[in-house]
Amino acid sequence: MSLMADPSATGRFGEFGGRFVPETLVPACQELEAAFIDAWADPAFRAELHHLLTSYAGRPSIITECTNLSDELGLRLLLKREDLNHTGSHKINNVLGQALLAKRMGKTRLVAETGAGQHGVASATAAALMGMQCKVYMGAVDVERQELNVFRMKLLGSEVEAVHSGSRTLKDAVNEAMRDWVATVETTHYCLGSVMGPHPYPWMVREFHRVLGEEARAQSIALLGDVPDVAVACVGGGSNAIGLFSGFVDDRTRLVGVEPAGGAAVSRAQPGVVHGMRSYLMQDEYGQVQEAHSISAGLDYPGVGPEHSYLASIGRAEYPNVTDAEVVSAFQLLARTEGIITALESAHALAWIVRAAPELRGQTVLMNLSGRGDKDVAQMMDVLGK
Amino acid sequence: MSERAIGSMEAEFRAKRAAGRKLLVPYITGGLPGWQDALRAAVAAGADAIEIGIPFSDPVMDGPIIQQASQAALEAGATPVSILHDARALDVSVPLAVMTYYNTVHHAGHERFAAQLASAGIVAAIVPDLPLEESGPWCTAADAAGIETVMLAAPTAPDERLPRVAARARGFVYSVGLLGVTGERDVLAHTAAALARRLKAITDVPVLIGVGVSNAAQAREACEVADGVVMGASVVRRLLEGGADAVGEFVADVRAVIDR
Numbered sequence: 001m002s003l004m005a006d007p008s009a010t011g012r013f014g015e016f017g018g019r020f021v022p023e024t025l026v027p028a029c030q031e032l033e034a035a036f037i038d039a040w041a042d043p044a045f046r047a048e049l050h051h052l053l054t055s056y057a058g059r060p061s062i063i064t065e066c067t068n069l070s071d072e073l074g075l076r077l078l079l080k081r082e083d084l085n086h087t088g089s090h091k092i093n094n095v096l097g098q099a100l101l102a103k104r105m106g107k108t109r110l111v112a113e114t115g116a117g118q119h120g121v122a123s124a125t126a127a128a129l130m131g132m133q134c135k136v137y138m139g140a141v142d143v144e145r146q147e148l149n150v151f152r153m154k155l156l157g158s159e160v161e162a163v164h165s166g167s168r169t170l171k172d173a174v175n176e177a178m179r180d181w182v183a184t185v186e187t188t189h190y191c192l193g194s195v196m197g198p199h200p201y202p203w204m205v206r207e208f209h210r211v212l213g214e215e216a217r218a219q220s221i222a223l224l225g226d227v228p229d230v231a232v233a234c235v236g237g238g239s240n241a242i243g244l245f246s247g248f249v250d251d252r253t254r255l256v257g258v259e260p261a262g263g264a265a266v267s268r269a270q271p272g273v274v275h276g277m278r279s280y281l282m283q284d285e286y287g288q289v290q291e292a293h294s295i296s297a298g299l300d301y302p303g304v305g306p307e308h309s310y311l312a313s314i315g316r317a318e319y320p321n322v323t324d325a326e327v328v329s330a331f332q333l334l335a336r337t338e339g340i341i342t343a344l345e346s347a348h349a350l351a352w353i354v355r356a357a358p359e360l361r362g363q364t365v366l367m368n369l370s371g372r373g374d375k376d377v378a379q380m381m382d383v384l385g386k
Numbered sequence: 387m388s389e390r391a392i393g394s395m396e397a398e399f400r401a402k403r404a405a406g407r408k409l410l411v412p413y414i415t416g417g418l419p420g421w422q423d424a425l426r427a428a429v430a431a432g433a434d435a436i437e438i439g440i441p442f443s444d445p446v447m448d449g450p451i452i453q454q455a456s457q458a459a460l461e462a463g464a465t466p467v468s469i470l471h472d473a474r475a476l477d478v479s480v481p482l483a484v485m486t487y488y489n490t491v492h493h494a495g496h497e498r499f500a501a502q503l504a505s506a507g508i509v510a511a512i513v514p515d516l517p518l519e520e521s522g523p524w525c526t527a528a529d530a531a532g533i534e535t536v537m538l539a540a541p542t543a544p545d546e547r548l549p550r551v552a553a554r555a556r557g558f559v560y561s562v563g564l565l566g567v568t569g570e571r572d573v574l575a576h577t578a579a580a581l582a583r584r585l586k587a588i589t590d591v592p593v594l595i596g597v598g599v600s601n602a603a604q605a606r607e608a609c610e611v612a613d614g615v616v617m618g619a620s621v622v623r624r625l626l627e628g629g630a631d632a633v634g635e636f637v638a639d640v641r642a643v644i645d646r
Contacts, residue, residue, distance in 0.1 A: 010519065010520075018520055019517065019519060019520060020488055020515050020516060020517070020520055021515060021517060022446065022447045022514050022515055022517070022538070022540070023514075023517050023518075023537075023538040023539060023540040023542075023543070023551070023562065024540035024541070024542050024562060024565060025542075026517045026518070026519070026540075026542075026543075026547075027540075027542045027543060027544060027547070028542065165453055165457075166443065166444065166457075171444065172444075175444050175445075175446050178446045179446060179447075179449070179566075179567045182446075182447070182565065182566055182567055183564075183565050183566035183567065184565070185542060185565060186542075186565070271492075272489050272492065272493060273488050273489045273492050273515075274444050274489055275444075275446075276515075278492075281489075283489065283493065286465045286466055286467070286490065286493065286494075287442075287466075287489040287490050287492065287493025287494070288442065288443040288460065289443040289444050289489070
């Protein structure tokens with residue numbers, strides 16, 4: 001059996017996961033679970049999703065071999081180009097799946113949280129395509145540092161609400177989206193943006209991203225004649241990493257999920273319960289959730305998806321962290337050597353590869369380039385100077 | 387299922403119900419400046435029990451007022467330990483319950499948290515993000531320590547679910563008044579009476595409506611079906627705006643109207 005098989009009946013990956021939601025949402029989660037199981041087994045649903053992924057999202061995404069940077073680092077670096085998907089990141093895979101499912105369930109409205117705005121833009125896009133209403137919650141701090149994506153969402157016909165509570169970032173956007181869902185559950189689907197939240201979300205979102213891991217595995221074998229030695233992805237909630245890992249978890253490939261130093265939930269290895277799941281969580285001595293701090297809004301999250309906690313706990317994947325300064329360097333490096341402007345989130349994965357390059361010498365390294373960096377250019381102009 | 391033990395709060399509620407009294411349970415955010423005085427004022431004004439909120443950083447079932455109170459209490463340095471320490475010194479005549487989110491319980495550990503509650507004189511706990519399916523380990527620890535775990539029932543629950551929720555409830559069943567988070571509303575939602583009526587038909591555990599019961603008139607309306615009410619945001623807003631006296635006056639007003 002695969003190490004990334006279906007979770008237990010209670011939505012557990014090992015001792016992580018579960019469904020810790022207000023009673024009001026329990027029937028909705030149960031209904032969603034049943035609807036997902038039914039749809040995922042239905043060839044017509046799969047065909048419709050496949051059609052959208054290929055004719056709308058632009059799948060399969062290509063693999064780019066970085067010849068210049070490979071020489072510089074002394075390894076063979078491949079990029080899985082999720083940045084080339086429609087809307088500019090891997091998020092579209094999950095959102096198209098969830099929006100199709102929501103329609104199938106008779107829901108007319110989506111709510112979503114967003115950090116950097118990538119999931120918000122993807123949700124707004126799917127809502128526009130499928131004729132659904134959409135409201136996106138975004139921390140007030142992130143609204144400010146990602147104003148381009150805010151405008152995109154509005155162009156796409158979505159409402160964007162700035163969240164002023166708590167740390168005013170992704171964590172609080174999730175809280176506010178859940179509060180909306182508690183009040184609107186009869187008509188609304190919560191289009192959660194990562195492999196987190198209550199069961200069935202961590203499982204369902206992984207299944208919707210599995211396509212990128214399966215593509216990456218086939219492409220690696222075609223190109224290398226083998227799976228890569230190392231597969232690397234950034235981790236906030238962890239959806240692009242789980243997608244990549246799903247392709248290689250049962251192979252010999254070393255799996256590396258890179259967290260920001262200011263949001264390193266896995267390194268601290270302290271289980272907690274928030275946003276419907278039991279997983280590793282940054283918290284104080286009384287269990288108050290701590291604020292994450294990262295240069296990238298999309299990774300500014302104090303928790304992590306439960307399957308990552310599981311993979312860490314059994315030693316199958318490792319979760320180092322990198323500093324904002326390393327990320328900024330990596331962001332510049334990829335632009336200069338390969339002509340690719342990466343999202344700051346994905347730059348975390350590259351930052352680790354650069355740091356680890358001496359020990360990775362001669363190895364094949366596949367990195368998920370989860371998103372493009374257009375949204376970060378204004379912020380980097382402030383950081384680096386004009 | 388083992389025999390269902392009736393705890394001290396539930397016994398008191400049942401006795402009061404039998405005597406024709408409607409139950410009034412105000413919620414007060416622990417650790418908010420002046421909360422102990424407000425709690426005593428609420429008891430003096432006729433509360434039948436008090437729900438003490440232990441503030442949590444991410445209160446997903448709470449609307450703006452209780453979010454604001456939780457944040458203020460945390461900024462004032464409140465912790466579960468400090469609130470329970472202060473609760474021990476309250477010496478009031480009615481049962482005390484705590485309301486907190488599950489990570490507070492999980493982080494302390496089930497047995498340890500239950501013991502901390504018991505030694506602070508708390509008799510019941512409400513954990514709004516711990517639904518029936520996840521409640522087993524906590525309930526086992528709470529039962530063993532004599533802590534009554536109040537279960538929430540929601541308007542979205544199908545009929546087959548309500549008897550299972552009620553069977554696990556101790557103290558009372560918290561009948562969630564509306565689809566949404568805590569906070570004051572202009573009118574009592576139509577879902578409030580509907581759910582309470584469904585619960586009354588399947589359980590003899592006291593049924594109290596909470597969430598969206600905002601003033602004396604709404605409390606009276608809720609009590610036409612339910613055995614009582616929990617009132618949170620309306621009480622906490624008065625504590626934030628007018629202090630303990632304002633809480634006392636409000637609770638006295640509600641008491642008078644539901645007793646009429």
